[in-house]
Amino acid sequence: MFEKEQQVIEEKIQAYCVENDIPLVELKWQPIPFSGEWGISTSFFATAAAEAKAGKSKGLPVPARAQEMAEAARQFIGVAPGISHGEAVKGYLNLYFSTAEYARRVVDTILADGPRFGAGHPKHERVMVEYAQPNTHHSFHIGHYRNTILGESLARIVQFAGFETIRASYPGDLGLGVITVLWAYEKFYKGQEPTDIHERGQWLLKIYAEATNLLSEKENETSAEKAQRETYDGERREMYRKWDAGDPAVRQLWLETRAWSLEELRDILMLMDVQIDVWFYESEVDEPSKKIVDELIARGIASDERPAGPVIVKIDEKLGLAKEKYRVAVILRSDGTSLYLTKDLALARDKFEKFQANRSVYVVDNRQSLHFQQAFKILELWGFKQAEKCFHLAYGFVSLPEGAMSARRGRVVLFKEVYDEAIQRVLTVIAEKNPTMAAGERVGVAQKIGMGALAYSMLSVDNNKDMVFDINDALSFDGHTGPYIQNAVVRANSILRKSKIGGQTAETLGPAHFDFSLTTHEIELIEQMSRFSGVVQQAANEYRPLLVAVYAYDLANTFHSFYHAVPVLQTDDETIKMARLRLVASARQVLTNALNLLAISAPDVM
């Protein structure tokens, strides 16, 4: 936020080094990492080490020489604009800001920029983020939720950082699993249909689990049971064949039941405040993907082993690798039908060519790492330049305390169940903690808090870590949680609500003066808020919503401490009161902006 001042100082340090024949390596600035102190610092270790290597050192150990340089640089810089004083400590040069001036500038900027505070400059680059890829004919479970909240948060962060952003969903509407549901529905449940959107979606999952059970080989099964099972399987295969041949009745049934799943999905996305820009369906890239296979065969990249075997790409061999790494990938079944991998080839191309993406991020769990490595390598072999702009953002999969989730066995935790439970639990807490809250307001508040708790529990764990979903942890409202951060916003609100002065609010009152003795709580608050845009950029560059989640918590923590220790409305001095009111309004704004990047909104009261 203070680029100009920083640049002036950098130039001075560079001048100092030139004058003294010091090979300056880098100037990496970081905030002074001590709470309640405000400024920037840089170390001289790298430069001192470089000097020693170049044989220019005077025989001093690196740390001592770094300290010497820091001290000399401090003296050389002397008086710099915006800097109150400097100090050289343990090889670091610490420069402290002129508090009053910066405090005012930070607060004024936040209140002027409002919801845009922290946003990056336009990057003139378009990023497509693909997430929310549940299979149809199943129901949306808590693993899909991790995927979706991660993708949505990433999309918001990338967009806020200044990239043009396209949100893409890719439901799996094809394959044996889907056909299994169609078969069982037609055979056992035809004509039935629950009316509620969620009941209907969940019912399909139940049918799937039942059907899988009927079709699985049992231990000690009798010959009659075996015959029964094989008959069923034959019927299912026949259903698949009909689908592939475009049989109107089967296609009609497929579209109808698919719509049930998609309606449920859209309803959940609405609850999550997710708006998808582009819907891809596996069924739509099915045909185009087969054409790519033909081309790969024609160009000798793929080997066609039909009819005895499938169409394969021997990736390691093509790359001339000695050890097996990308293996052999099957890109077309021997019967000519496409696979998941086949379709991803066509989809990748469409993303860049039809939607003019410059980068393509796939938010998919880490069990599919090999799949994407293969897909990207095949694209590369095919000569598709943008293959290098494809990035698989892998995240650890979600399991349950009793083991992995399994749709087949019906052992899943559905998102909707957790959502309903969340609201019930929050309503209980409201009844206990805020009994005066208006009845009509409670459900809306409960939704925000419940969703905040859930979202934060997912986003506050780094994406590459596997996670065991425990509903009690996920719906905790104390400590390191979403509601803790929401509560900071609510407390700020409460102060501001009571602060109205002649119809004016803290935002509309003019600039406040901070030239009084600030407490460490105030300094820390201002320091953290000034770092927000840097956090956004880093999170966008590294595709890591976690960084924003951590930031939001730290800021809320600082605000809670401030709230407890520093009086605002009870301050007698009007100047200080104004300044603090604007500080509170700023904190509320930055917290709100950060929460928004996590797809969390704070209620007005809680």
Place this chain on the structure above:
RNA sequence: GCUCCCGUAGCUCAAUGGAUAGAGCAGCAGCCUUCUAAGCUGUUGGUUGUGGGUUCGAAUCCCGCCGGGGGCGCCA
């Protein structure tokens, strides 16, 4: 066999080459006639799985080993 991910306080997790490895939960001791106690303050708790290496400096990078999980020719 090959390959990917993980291992940090009793538990769940931060810190990804820099200053004193930090939070939450659990435990202990305090704080509501004072802007919302879903909060605040204090405190207990660490040989960062292990052995080497690189570096002025390693939880972080490299190699080996141990432990856990995932993936590997016609599932998605």
